[in-house]
Amino acid sequence: MVIVHAERCTGCRLCDRECPVGAITIEERLAVPGEACVHCMLCVRLCPHDAISEPERATDQGVRCNNCPVSCDIPLGFSGACRRYANDRGRLTHTRPLVVPAHYGPRRQLVLDPLITGVGAGTSAPCFAPAPYVVEDTVDGIDVVTVVSEVPFSYCGVKLKVDTNLFLGEEGARIRRDGRVVGRVETEEYGSKMLALGGVTTLHGASGSTAARTMADVCNHRRVQIKIEGGARLTVEIGKSPLVDGVEPDLMRVGCGSATTAMFAPYFEAVADETIVLDPDITGLLSEHAAGRALGMTWSGVTPTGSKSTAGRYFGAGGSGIGGTSITDPVDAVAGLDPAAARPGMTLFITDTAGESGFLLRLRADYGWEDLDLTPKALKAMAVIRESAQPTRVSALLVAGAGGSARSGVTKLPIRLNEAVHDGRVHLTVGGADVFLYPGGGITFAVDVERLPRGAITWVPTPALVAPVEYTMTRETYARIEGHLEALRRRSDVLAERAHVTLSDHSEDTDEIEH
Numbered sequence: 078m079v080i081v082h083a084e085r086c087t088g089c090r091l092c093d094r095e096c097p098v099g100a101i102t103i104e105e106r107l108a109v110p111g112e113a114c115v116h117c118m119l120c121v122r123l124c125p126h127d128a129i130s131e132p133e134r135a136t137d138q139g140v141r142c143n144n145c146p147v148s149c150d151i152p153l154g155f156s157g158a159c160r161r162y163a164n165d166r167g168r169l170t171h172t173r174p175l176v177v178p179a180h181y182g183p184r185r186q187l188v189l190d191p192l193i194t195g196v197g198a199g200t201s202a203p204c205f206a207p208a209p210y211v212v213e214d215t216v217d218g219i220d221v222v223t224v225v226s227e228v229p230f231s232y233c234g235v236k237l238k239v240d241t242n243l244f245l246g247e248e249g250a251r252i253r254r255d256g257r258v259v260g261r262v263e264t265e266e267y268g269s270k271m272l273a274l275g276g277v278t279t280l281h282g283a284s285g286s287t288a289a290r291t292m293a294d295v296c297n298h299r300r301v302q303i304k305i306e307g308g309a310r311l312t313v314e315i316g317k318s319p320l321v322d323g324v325e326p327d328l329m330r331v332g333c334g335s336a337t338t339a340m341f342a343p344y345f346e347a348v349a350d351e352t353i354v355l356d357p358d359i360t361g362l363l364s365e366h367a368a369g370r371a372l373g374m375t376w377s378g379v380t381p382t383g384s385k386s387t388a389g390r391y392f393g394a395g396g397s398g399i400g401g402t403s404i405t406d407p408v409d410a411v412a413g414l415d416p417a418a419a420r421p422g423m424t425l426f427i428t429d430t431a432g433e434s435g436f437l438l439r440l441r442a443d444y445g446w447e448d449l450d451l452t453p454k455a456l457k458a459m460a461v462i463r464e465s466a467q468p469t470r471v472s473a474l475l476v477a478g479a480g481g482s483a484r485s486g487v488t489k490l491p492i493r494l495n496e497a498v499h500d501g502r503v504h505l506t507v508g509g510a511d512v513f514l515y516p517g518g519g520i521t522f523a524v525d526v527e528r529l530p531r532g533a534i535t536w537v538p539t540p541a542l543v544a545p546v547e548y549t550m551t552r553e554t555y556a557r558i559e560g561h562l563e564a565l566r567r568r569s570d571v572l573a574e575r576a577h578v579t580l581s582d583h584s585e586d587t588d589e590i591e592h
Contacts, residue, residue, distance in 0.1 A: 079114060079121060085128035092120035092129065094255055095286050097158040097538055115139075115149040117158040119286055119538040140164040144200045145229055145537050159537045161199070161227065173197040175210075176530050176545075177572065178509045179579040189216070192568045194509040195225035195545030196533045197575075201486035207564035208486035213552060214568040220552035222565065224487045231541040233477035234275035235292040236263075236523070237313065240329040240470045242431055243321045244357060244395035245270045246308025253304045257284035259291045262305060265358065268330035268430070272305075280540050289540035295473055296526045296534035296542075315527060318469040322397075328466035330400075330430035334361035335390045337430045337462060342368035344458040349424035349437065351377040353410050356430050357395035357402045360410075365389035378418025379425065382410055400429025407436035408446050416444070426455055432462025473526045475534070479505070479546055480519035486561075487548050493558035494548070495520055503550045503558075508533040 098113050121129050139150040142162050149157035156163040156172050163172045176196035192212050199209040208226040215221070237260075239245065245262065246252075252260040252272060260274035274295065279288045294301050300314040312320035319326070331337055334354040338345070338361030345352035345363050352363040363369040364377040366389025382404060383391030396403030404410050407427045419440060427436040435456070437449040451459075484491035497503040498520050505512055505520065510528035515521040526534070535543045556562060 079116070079118070080130045080132050082128050082130065085126050087126055087128070089125070091123055091125070095119060095123055095290070097160075097286075097290075097536070098155070113152065113155050115151050115155065115157050117147050117149055117538045119158070123286065140167065140169045142169055144202045145543075146539055147537055159535045159543060161535055161543070171197055171199055173532075175571075175575045175577040176509070176533075177577050177579050189221055189504050189549045189551070191225070191504075191506050191509055191547040191549045192221060192223040193225055193547075193571065193577075194506075194530070195227050195547050196508055196530055197577075198225045198227055198545065200227050200229070200543070201483060204482035205485045207561035208483075210571060211561055211564040211566065212568045212571050213565050221549065222552050222555040222560070223547055223549045224555075224560070225545065225547045226483060226486055227535075227543050228479060228481075228483040228546045229537060229539065229541040229543050230477040230479075231280060231539060232277050232481075233280075233292070233475065233542050233544075234260075234273055235295055235526075236474040236476060237272040237274060237295060238266075238472045238474075239270045239272060239311070239313065239319050240268065240467065240472075241270065241319055241321060241326045242268060242328075242330050242357075242401035242429065243324070243326050244308065244397060244401050245272075245311065245321065246305030247395075250308055251306045253306065254287055254291050254301065257287040258282070259284060259288040259303065262308070267332065272303075275542075285540040286538055289536040289538075289542060292475075292542055293534050293536040296475055296529070297532050313471045315471055315473055317471060319471050326469045328431040328433060328463060329469050330356070331432075331462055331465045332430060333359040334393070334400075334430055335359045335366065337361060338363055338366050338389065339368040340465070341458060341461055342366070342372055344454075344461055345426060346372050346374065348452065348455045348458050349426035351379050351423065352426045352428070353379070353381045354428055354430060355393065355400040355402050355404060355410055355434075357393045357400070359386065360391045360393045360402075362389045362391065376418055377423065377425075378415035378420075379411055380413040380415070382412040399427070399434050400431070402429075407438065411446070414440075414444055419444070424449070426458070428459055428462065430462070431466045432459040435459045474523045475507070475526050475529075475542070475544065476521070476523045477542070477544065478519050478521045480521070483546070484520075488558045488560050490559040497550065497554060497558050498548070502554045503548050506547045506549065508545045509547065 139152045142149045142157050151157045151164040176194045208224045210225045213222045250262045263271040263273045275288045275292045298315045302312050304310045309321045334356030337354045354361040364374045381391050383393045394403040398405040421442045423440045425438045438446040484494050488494045507524045508529035512522035512524045
């Protein structure tokens with residue numbers, strides 16, 4: 078049990094929030110007994126006031142786990158910091174069942190499906206030992222081998238894709254959880270905001286444990302609240318709409334303002350003499366746009382707010398206004414008028430790239446604007462845009478490098494695994510899900526976390542994520558890459574030994590995996 082020095086403790090509760098066991102409060106630490114403490118020493122490293130220290134370790138009533146560098150001392154009846162191993166009556170046991178692909182059976186394509194997944198498999202210790210499971214079976218007359226383990230990834234990140242028109246933050250802005258930096262805003266891709274969580278610099282920094290916890294929570298479909306510096310406060314959950322400053326947006330854009338102008342120009346032409354489609358990136362002006370010219374329109378004399386890019390396209394600015402722009406009053410969408418072209422009585426339709434807002438204005442004799450009620454044609458134009466707009470949604474990719482020491486659990490010559498993965502002789506999957514393999518050196522992959530069994534991703538206080546990895550190949554290939562043939566076991570023997578579930582069992586219910 079760690080020692081808390083009450084005279085130095087300020088009650089900031091950082092140790093409570095970050096404790097991976099999640100069962101010890103500062104009051105319990107001060108009052109002793111704190112029996113759930115596993116001596117991961119994360120609180121000792123994190124405490125900003127040096128109020129927590131490490132006593133001499135004793136494992137009289139615990140079990141030492143050496144499956145990762147943390148080396149938890151796990152008390153009787155508790156699990157370690159990663160939640161994957163527990164002290165069951167004095168024995169170190171797995172806390173999760175072994176997950177088996179539901180589609181295991183006759184091979185229907187050239188790519189070999191894994192015989193089992195790495196979920197619940199455990200980790201190689203030491204690294205040069207064979208992986209926890211090296212299994213073989215015969216599929217369609219072919220001898221197939223799958224090698225699995227749960228691999229710690231210190232070099233990893235989660236790419237969070239948030240589909241919304243609402244402004245979230247400037248590119249490069251830091252992302253915080255509980256006040257601690259966990260990532261940065263990356264880019265905007267046609268209405269989707271890309272947020273980068275984790276990364277080696279963040280993981281190895283002062284907020285590394287918070288970043289690891291956040292990535293694991295995101296991957297496991299938990300609701301996470303984050304704050305972007307200079308931007309929005311977000312609540313994200315995979316597969317759900319985001320909450321942006323407490324607002325749940327309905328739709329994302331059908332395209333930028335220019336693209337929306339191009340797609341729906343005939344509808345806009347029927348509404349008014351001129352149309353502005355507001356967008357934080359590229360606002361569209363119909364009469365000047367190529368689509369307007371194709372309809373026989375000439376410039377109306379209206380100049381929209383923004384800096385001109387090309388004809389009918391103006392760079393906008395993000396904010397909390399109409400369509401995620403900085404404009405809150407529709408009149409402010411107009412930066413200027415050319416009296417030689419603009420005439421009193423002309424009408425102007427203003428909408429956004431999701432068709433959620435609409436305004437109809439008429440130019441007065443004094444060159445000011447007056448409001449008009451939206452006409453059926455204006456409402457129709459907005460409805461057409463909305464019909465093509467998709468719901469807002471949060472999704473994520475786990476990106477990691479599998480080129481480290483865990484390869485030794487697969488083969489005695491790690492470089493041969495790299496080569497075989499890249500030339501297609503070895504099929505790499507994560508939790509049974511296919512990955513996108515990055516070209517170049519190493520084994521760097523991206524996987525859609527929605528394709529993983531829920532609860533498949535854990536984290537350890539090193540800090541790092543732990544992900545289930547599978548390498549599947551023919552037995553002949555396994556021999557060629559100098560695999561651990563001596564460790565081969567029949568799939569039927571492994572399944573008889575271990576309680577197991579299929580991936581389809583965990584499409585919704587995750588209790589059997591998460592402990």
